[in-house]
Amino acid sequence: MTPHLAYKPKNIWEHADAKTRNNMAALAQRYMDFLTRCKTERETVAHVRQRLLDNGYQEDFGTDRVFRCLRGKALFAARRGRVPLDKGLALVAAHADSPRLDFKQRPIVEQACVAQAKTHYYGGIRKYQWLARPLALHGVVVRESGEVLPVVLGEETDEPVFCIADLLPHLAQQQVKQPVSEAFDAEKLNVILAHSCQQKSGDKDEEKETKDPVKTRLLELLHEKYGLTEEDFITAELQAVPVGPARLVGFDGSLVGAYGQDDRICVFTALEAMLEAEAAGRSMALMIWDKEEIGSDGATGASSRFLQYCMEDLVRAWCPGVPPSHVLLESRALSADVNGALDPDYQDVHEKQNAALLGYGPVFCKYTGSRGKYGANDADAEFFGELRGLLNARAIAWQAAELGKVDHGGGGTVALFLAAYGMRVIDLGPSLLSMHSPFELASIADVYATKQAYQAFFEAPVQQN
Numbered sequence: 001m002t003p004h005l006a007y008k009p010k011n012i013w014e015h016a017d018a019k020t021r022n023n024m025a026a027l028a029q030r031y032m033d034f035l036t037r038c039k040t041e042r043e044t045v046a047h048v049r050q051r052l053l054d055n056g057y058q059e060d061f062g063t064d065r066v067f068r069c070l071r072g073k074a075l076f077a078a079r080r081g082r083v084p085l086d087k088g089l090a091l092v093a094a095h096a097d098s099p100r101l102d103f104k105q106r107p108i109v110e111q112a113c114v115a116q117a118k119t120h121y122y123g124g125i126r127k128y129q130w131l132a133r134p135l136a137l138h139g140v141v142v143r144e145s146g147e148v149l150p151v152v153l154g155e156e157t158d159e160p161v162f163c164i165a166d167l168l169p170h171l172a173q174q175q176v177k178q179p180v181s182e183a184f185d186a187e188k189l190n191v192i193l194a195h196s197c198q199q200k201s202g203d204k205d206e207e208k209e210t211k212d213p214v215k216t217r218l219l220e221l222l223h224e225k226y227g228l229t230e231e232d233f234i235t236a237e238l239q240a241v242p243v244g245p246a247r248l249v250g251f252d253g254s255l256v257g258a259y260g261q262d263d264r265i266c267v268f269t270a271l272e273a274m275l276e277a278e279a280a281g282r283s284m285a286l287m288i289w290d291k292e293e294i295g296s297d298g299a300t301g302a303s304s305r306f307l308q309y310c311m312e313d314l315v316r317a318w319c320p321g322v323p324p325s326h327v328l329l330e331s332r333a334l335s336a337d338v339n340g341a342l343d344p345d346y347q348d349v350h351e352k353q354n355a356a357l358l359g360y361g362p363v364f365c366k367y368t369g370s371r372g373k374y375g376a377n378d379a380d381a382e383f384f385g386e387l388r389g390l391l392n393a394r395a396i397a398w399q400a401a402e403l404g405k406v407d408h409g410g411g412g413t414v415a416l417f418l419a420a421y422g423m424r425v426i427d428l429g430p431s432l433l434s435m436h437s438p439f440e441l442a443s444i445a446d447v448y449a450t451k452q453a454y455q456a457f458f459e460a461p462v463q464q465n
């Protein structure tokens, strides 16, 4: 057969028979259920931990299926393969945090008969997208005693939600002339918490106005309902996130619309792949990090030593005597993160030949960074070639893309933190529309193909030289 001389990426839909389409739809349902349950890094790690436990994974590294959590926000899991660990791991690393609005440590204020929570946004948001939409509250409050009160409020239809009010168009004539970067002030991203105050008893003593009557009433209510005081908010992590379940989008139900798909789409597909993969090649590992959206710093972020410590313990348990640095150097990794799909309405920010398309499979991104690849992990062509052969052999759709036109912006992933160990690493993950928005869109064909690609990576044969 003559080889194809010109390259053209493959549209998954064009090659998907009825059975494949059913499989895509079934996986999409499970994916949506996962997204609906997991809206924070803590919820995601707790969910993954439970699924690992259900599948026989243990915290004891002496067994063949192991995992370890850090602070409930990062998770390492590994599964022994057929090939000894000194050939390195097949590692897929994703992140569980998403852009959102965090409550400040002293959040509650009262202005104009309304009690609000001051917020500090987390990660790259477009501030106007968070106005005038229902928000739920997720997180934890830690009491003085150390007791942790988990919070999920606003997701059930009989629970109240929260909201940031937006300016009415009638009075926005000055604002609409401002650049977007100036029109929306982060200090105005205040979440409405309450509006009522106590009934006046009519006593003469009460003639003096209570200062902040709405806040006073709110604090009473929070104490009655949850036993909370204002000081408890100082030791809390409360995140305002979009309300509601993930939904299918379009007449054909071909897209998933939901908050937090960057990067829980990769957490989900990588977990599914690892649980289903045949242990045929290298030992497999899944790394879920936090803090990616704010630069990967912090104990639970990718720049921490957590992965290294887990690897050291794993090597001690699975192949004692081998230096952990050798295993890290021999490892192969996918930095599993999303890419921006070619936006039908803003095509001019992309360079089309090197832009990702929805429905064309997961996207290899050889390098991220910006302004002349600054800050990039530029994956080696040899590793990329190996993966290309692997996916082609299984007829799994994939594409190669950059994030936008050169010098139009850019972004980073956890790839460079893995590359720091000397391991082979490349970015591979699905593309999204409306990335970082409260309702991101992914193709169900890409969800399916991404899971297949990660599974192929986990099952890759190893050349025993």
Ligand code: MN
Residues within 6 Å of the ligand: 095, 262, 263, 292, 337, 338
């Ligand atoms: Mn990401």
Ligand code: MN
Residues within 6 Å of the ligand: 262, 293, 436
């Ligand atoms: Mn992101």
